[in-house]
Amino acid sequence: MARxxxxNAIIWALLVIATLFSFEAVSFAYLHQHAxxxxxxxxxxxxxxxxxxxxxLRDAPKPWAIPFNAxxxxxxxxxxxxxxxxxxx
Amino acid sequence: MVADDRHAKLPGIIVFILADIASFVLFFIVFMAERAKQLDVFVQSGQHVNVTLGLINTLILITSGCLVALAVPSARNGQIILARRFILGALAVGALFAVIKGVEYYQKIQAGLLVDTNLYFTFYYIFTGLHFVHYVVGMTLLTLVYFKIKHQSSGHFLWLHSGALYWHMVDLLWIFIFPLLYFQGAR
Amino acid sequence: MDRTGKSNPYRYVRFCAWGGPILLVALIFFWGILGHNIPPYSAAGNADEIATHFREHTSQARIGMIFTMAFGVFYVIWGLGISKVMEAIEQDNNVLSTLQLWGAGLTTIVIILPASFWLTAAFRPDELPPQTIQLLYDAGWIFFDCAFSLTMLQILAMGVCFLGDKRAQPIIPHWVSWYVIWVGCMLPLLGLISVFKDGPFSRSGLINYWIEFPIFFLFMLLSSIYVLRAIPKLENEHALAN
Structure with missing residues (x-):
């Protein structure tokens, strides 16, 4: 389980950072039009x-990750x- | 008891999840096409949605999804008590989503922004409403799983795995709906 | 004798299952082409447009709708064919196959009743004011799309039952069952045609017409194919059991 x-802690942190960062990116005036x-x-x-x-999905026996990511x-x-x-x- | 390993076949619900996400992607494209016809209306209307509440709800679903993602390997290792704790945690965090959604809808209705106000709000209510239906189904599934896995009856792992995958779909859909609806005003 | 207690449980079932494809072809020709429903008149258009259509194409509209009503019964026939296959999968009781049959039977009404509204519009279109023709046309469409719960019942009962198949090689592949369930879950969107006159959610819009109808027709086709393929397998099982 330790693994x-x-x-999951790292992925959770990355997801939170990405969420906050996209939120911040939108507030920067010069990025507005590409928000x-x-x-x-x-x-x-x-x-x-x-x-x-x-x-x-990266562990799934069939390449299910492909249609999802597509x-x-x-x-x-x-x-x-x-x-x-x-x-x- | 090892019920399954992480390289085992995925439950059939994955087909449903893929089809469901595909239909939402199609809805998003329809939304963008309609938006292009009346860009000003959409951009102005987008300033009336509460981005902070949307952001909090994103964080709630990410956290809840992370807990469910821990319940699956716990059950796979036979740690059912631990798996149930993770599901309970996911349910508790997930319940906050409904509270915030309720506050948000209340604010919109108070401000007189209704489904027929303009096309942006039509989409706003349809997308968030459809997503909310998915959310309610997901919460129900997780609650069922919570009780089902207690006795480790036949197929309990399939229920847990299917429920968890479904819950991740609720998370995935929100991750796309959130920027699409809430980042309109920034232009 | 198997657990059904009947000596030939699959007699007529093949015919029933063919009811689906027969109805599909009839619907496309009589309801779709003759009935001018590919796509229907937009709810945002004016009443004169619809009235002119019924006045100029009266015979065509009448033939289209009479045959739509006549062929509509094949939906419940098809539903019985599906029910018989479902009964071979059900372990505990016959609740799901019964619900499916009721759903299919009631969906027959969803085909027949709106067609009678459109047939009424074509009955004396020269004497009726355009708004009345439009009213009949709208009423037909609202029943046709907003009675989705009846069909949803059929589809979900069917999908859930097929998924519960305990055989090593399921009689109906699981991906078909999940497609069926997905179509069932998409149907409630049709209810939105009662609110929108134009746009993607209107009766002639991208989502509620151009997506909903093809996925539903594909559902009919796919389930007919797999139910027809299931029958010989079940006949074999029956023969082996005796």
């Missing part, structure tokens, strides 16, 4: 950590892409 306490994109990139990283470590990346790219398109056109 799990250690791993949503930055927040989505952090969301994607957080989702990746949860899928790999909390859901233990969805996170598709969501992030689509949201950032539409946001950029909406801002420029």
């Amino acid at each position: 799990y306490y250690y791993t 949503l994109t930055i927040a989505m990139i952090f969301a994607c990283l957080k989702a990746h950590l949860i899928a790999q470590y909390f859901m233990e 969805l996170f990346i598709v969501a992030t790219l689509a949201i950032a892409g539409i946001d950029a398109a909406a801002a420029y056109f």
